[in-house]
Amino acid sequence: MKTGKNKKWMLIILPAAVAMLFGVFAEQMTKGESETSQKESETVERVEIMQEESETNTGKYADTSSYEELDELYKEYFMLGTGCEAIDHWNNQLAEIGNPEKEALISRMYNSITFGNEFKPAYNFDASSETLFTVDFAAEELLDWAKENGVKVRGHVLVWHAQVNPSIFAKDFKAYSGGNLTVSDTDVLDEDCLVSREVLLERLKTYIYGVLE
Structure with a gap:
């Protein structure tokens, strides 16, 4: 009897556990994709900012004339x-x-x-x-x-x-x-x-x- 009950519980628990694991995996994948997308967006934004600064910084570079050659x-x-x-x-x-x-x-x-x-x-x-x-x-x-x-x-x-x-x-x-x-x-x-x-x-x-x- 115990064996039969255990089997029934396993049949109930296993699908739920598998579904939960897949849910966690999918969540992590989505999270990872979201973080990657965010990092790529931030990188593009930083490059654009650097380019804008480069284009507008004429004459604004640090004065190195007193530095040793x-x-x-x-x-x-x-x-x-x-x-x-x-x-x-x-x-x-x-x-x-x-x-x-x-x-x-x-x-x-x-x-x-x-x-x-x-x-x-x-x-x-x-x-x-x-x-x-x-x-x-x-x-x-x-x-x-x-x-x-x-x-x-x-x-x-x-x-x-x-x-x-x-x-x-x-x-x-x-x-x-x-x-x-x-x-x-x-x-x-x-x-x-x-x-x-x-x-x-x-x-x-x-x-x-x-x-x-």
Whole structure:
């Protein structure tokens, strides 16, 4: 009799417990999605505020004219540089080159710069060139600025796990994804359009030599 009663109670309790667990799980999922959405919204809002401040802060940057020049301070030990990007590349008003105040700070404090994105193969690979390389307009802007200001440049980067023009991987430099031609570096390419490992390595070698020359 006890066994029968226990079974009856189990039949009553188990569905209720399962339903409750699913309810808690669904609530947590909804809560998690809500928190993620809120964080994304807050991030977008912060970026917009920063961009607005950047656009309206001309002449309002901290006065660093009395600061020691960092490159002079450490010149006996190592070169001192900073990462930077060109405003013209993505019309990013938070970038450095193209902003007179930031340019002045960089040229006074540093003797080296590293490009944030402008030297990556997504923007400089050119299948129509013998060297497979044509300097991107934004990279050229940064190079010209560095030359004019006597600042050395560290390239970034010759090869990257992302931000690579997909045509470098493809036969006849024509990349296909889902049967359609693509120039997106985020698309998954169709296997039948891919070149062999040997061909790809030779292309990479040509591209790298093209950059360095």
